[in-house]
Amino acid sequence: MLEVQLSGTLRDAANGAASINIEAATIRELLRKVVEQYPRMAEKLEAGIAVSIDGNIFRDNWGEAIPAQAEIFLLPRIPGG
């Protein structure tokens, strides 16, 4: 079971929760289950999201494997200059 930390306004969509517990082996599975648990997350995903796995930030690669016990953060997708 992963403890998925939520940042910023993502907590709004999870009824204010700072973290949620999800069983997932890839980013794709993680995001699917997040939306299943919290349907309002769908809009946030649409707007863009990034997943930090053990400190490495992934924006797009949903096939990325998530190690067991990994530290997971859901972050809003960030633009650059």
Place this chain on the structure above:
Amino acid sequence: MANAKGSAFLLAGGTDLLVRMKSGAIDPELIVDIKRIPATQAITKTASGFKIGAGVPCAQLGRDAALVKAWPGVVEAANLIGSDQVQGRCTVAGNLCNASPAADSVPAMVAARAKAAIVGAGGRRSVAVEKVVTGPGRTSLEKGEFIEAIVLPTPAPKSGDAYLRFTPRTEMDIAVCSAAVNLTLGPKGVVTAARVVLGAVAPTVVLVPAAAKAIIGSTLDDDALANLAAACEAACAPIDDKRGTVEFRTEVAGVLARRAAKLAYERAGGK
């Protein structure tokens, strides 16, 4: 020109005119390029001083050794306008006629007692430079009149002039405020005559007789300089705008006048 139906403009360097055309502020029906008139293109040394043709680019002033020696402050001021690119085109007559309170060359010309040689349908007349500009963007020139030259006198012996401006950048900027000082020394380094002029602190440049008075009779000691600065501050009537505040312009005008006076004093041979 006087016969033009719409607006007619004289093109000297064009560095202000083209910007105004581009912004849509003016839409001339007629543009007359005076640079094709050879007399407007020369700096002439005369018995009484220098005649700078209306088409002479400012950069040319800096290349005229005699002029630089006689009026270093005027040349400095003219050479502060814009970049090298602009220097190759802009003119002191144009700088005057554009009638900006922040024009760099104007305070120095006023301090130097320069005169504008004006030509029109009614003939020629000569007017002190400080009488040409009547307000921001406004001059006392009649329709059909134009300036054919700026005339500078021969400086009195043991004289010096200087011009300093404040800009946030080192170059490519408009004066937030400025000061020109022209002074003459008597025996023992005592100032016997002075003209102090401020720019960008009022709708037109300001000649400050009280500031001149504060240093006449002195050897530019600290008290005299403090009085000079105070007189300058008192003469300021600036506005708050994107380039500076009333408070800042006023106090820095005093600082610049002080520094310009010292520079002019050195140039006059004072120690």
Place this chain on the structure above:
Amino acid sequence: MTLDTQFTDQKFKLVGSRPDRPDGVDKVTGRARYGADASAPGQLVGAILRSPHAHAKIKKIDTSKAEKLKGVKAVITSADLPDLTNGNRGNYDILENCMARGRALYDGHAVAAVAAIDAETARRALSLISVDYKVLPHVTDVDAAMRSNAPIVQPHVRTAGGEPSDKPTNIAQISTFGHGDVEAGFAKADKIVEKSYKTEQTHQGYIEPHACLATVGPDGQGELWVTTQGHYTFRNLCASLLGMDIAKLKVTSSEIGGGFGGKTHVWMEPLALALSRKANRPVKLVMSREDVFRASGPTSSTSMDIKIGCTNDGRITAATATLRYQDGAFPGIWGMLGAMTAFACYDLENVQSVGYDVLVNRPKVAAYRAPSAPMAAFGVESTIDLLAAELNMDAVEFRLLNAAKEGTKASYGPTYGPIGIGPTLEAVKNHPHMHAPLGKNQGRGMACGFWFNFGGQTCTDLNIGVDGTVNMTVGTVDVGGARASLSLIAAEELGIPYEHVKCNIGDTASLGHNDTTEGSRGTFSSGMATIFAARNAIEELKSRAAKTWDIDPEEVDWVDGEAVAKGVEHSNLGPLSLAQIAKASPNTGGPIAGHSETVADGAGVSFASHICDVEVDPETGSTRVVRYTVVQDAGKAIHPDYVEGQFQGGAAQGIGWALNEEYIYGEDGRLQNPGFLDYRIPVCSDLPFIDTEILEIPNPNHPYGIRGVGETSIVPPLAAIANAVSNAAGVRMDHIPMSPPRIRKAIKAEAAMHQEVSAG
């Protein structure tokens, strides 16, 4: 094929050298073609009418007189741009920003556009369009916009991330980051410093205005030549807004004359396409400099409160930041980014940062090089200096004591891998600059900065010619020398000379989707795709060599640009060079190519520390930067000249921001200084040489260890210069830019306070 992104500590022959850039000759001879340098047969000139009001209802637009003017071929208003956004509010905002829809939201907001046979006719046509406005109250200041009685910019907006409410507000979003218990942390502190700061709005100031040439036919096919950081993103967005098929709009990125984030967004390109579609002729649309300032995307102005507490031995116990960023007239995420980056340099047990995204009647804010980070760093790094002074501790030592390191939980959440903040601080500590004597009225300051960096979708194609030279096509825009770096990487992998590689930027018809060149991703992501494409080509080259030799491909190795047959049984087979294999390719299976379509993820975070000396004229407040040093972690510098260039350019932009650049709005809500005369970017005589020191702490997620380098260099300057000015002038500067009037005012206030104190 190896797709392993892990860093391998490969030994390089070419990477790290400094060859001439491949686009150099074009750019020094005037041949390089930028946005405004293209033209098409029958081309029309486009022009845009803009709102003179900061906030107004548009009651009516009458274009009939303009349409009748001879030479006018098309006039458009929002009626010609029907809403096809299908509920996507983000896209609707972009559409509305390109052309006002019933309301003007800022001075400069486009309200109508024309296409005519020449510029003069287009200009006259604009003057014939009459717009009936009802002027509404406006707000341009971020703090004023947050007050409950402020004019509302976007009536549909409700605060995200705050207490649920149905009241219209200008606070679009509140974003909170952090961990621990800050109250408990402050309770443990021996010293606490709390201070408020402000920064004014600045513009990226790229020298090339936005420009494009659009052609759309009645068959629904179109082409767009445009100066952009992301032609694929522009294509997708323009196609979507105009109801075109993505495949039928070909977008070509011109040479780009600077972007720095400002060319990641569309501003007027959909209008050029709409005009062209209506006129059925090519339309060239070029912004004036005034348009660029009024109607493209500057960065946020901000207001913030920073509080940091520490123990007497210099350990920070708690830190908080409240950051109010204005987004312009459309919701953005700029306050959120400020909150994420504010404390990222430090190892903090208790930290909280709250970012407010606030709407005002100003142009839509866009990314500007490490967007939002410089302002937050200004507040935090100024406060850190104040705290160090309270402790009587050296400011660098204090930072080193509290710097984040591998294993630190970042203030924005995740735990750091190997990072460079400590090493940059050590380098600063030991740098001769820190120990050089200072002159009269001079002061020294230093500061740190952080930025994320990104990767993203990326494609590279690599086609090998029969003469053994390599034509490479990439999809990221070259904003500052990337073609040189990517050619070095391709040559390195293939084992051929740098001069044998020609790198092109492909149009949208040539490659799959590439994300915009933002987030310092160009060399990181296209570098990764280039490595993969080259390795893909090498597999093919090996198989061709095997065919030539009639042996199994498994028996072929690739060594220094040559195929080598493995094992003693093949010792009679001499190596085959890339050129030899290429020459034989028509008979071994046809053209040889390598390609890569990938998502380059795992861009490493980046840190920098800057040192700055300034001289302040106490009588005028005039400030000159007299010495400047940049220390930054690049992961791996592929072409060090252009890494240094990024460091120097970022520092120079930061210097302008710190000292003189600012948007100045009048009471009427109009921008007062939309030009390079009064928006004062640094000129050559304003700056000293900018010294650089490149650190190389490999990014574990890139085969070469590359980190992005483009953005972080703009993060520390505001703070470093503020610290230097404060040390030189003896007063703490809390408002950016530190223009001469602000410095004079601060000096006078300080003197008055001292007088009061001594009198009391």
Place this chain on the structure above:
Amino acid sequence: MAGVHVSTTVNGDDVEFVCPGSESLLDVLRNRLGLTGAKEGCGTGDCGACSVTVDGQLVCACLMLGAEVEGRQVQTVEGMAQGDQLHPLQRQFIENAALQCGICTPGFLMAAKALLDRNPDPTETEIRYALAGNLCRCTGYDKIVRAVSATAKELSQEATTKGSKKR
């Protein structure tokens, strides 16, 4: 205003064109003569990207009327190289990585050439002030100043060598 017929010389070639009296030299060069090397960064003489020389004098082409170049000698960046030989400034700009995006480069080259023509051995300060009319937003000017310095050095060495050969 009515069209003006102008005969002039651009990069050594005789050229004729007709333009409205109010049209800038920059628009004439770019839109009528196909010389897009000079760029419009501001249109108000504040960025120098349109720098060209007229009778040897460095000017902003945006601040001059096309009609004014009647009978004059106009030089643009396109005329800087001699055949396939780049001007030393052009080469030094490439070798010193003195450009990033390159939009300001033609203007800088023209301004730097004007400087070296009148002052073959400028100090760093002289270079910085002479180039102050040209804005660059990418480089922080560092490598530009170095490239101009290096060119001055190169040209002076060349002059010395030539001089000694003559002797």
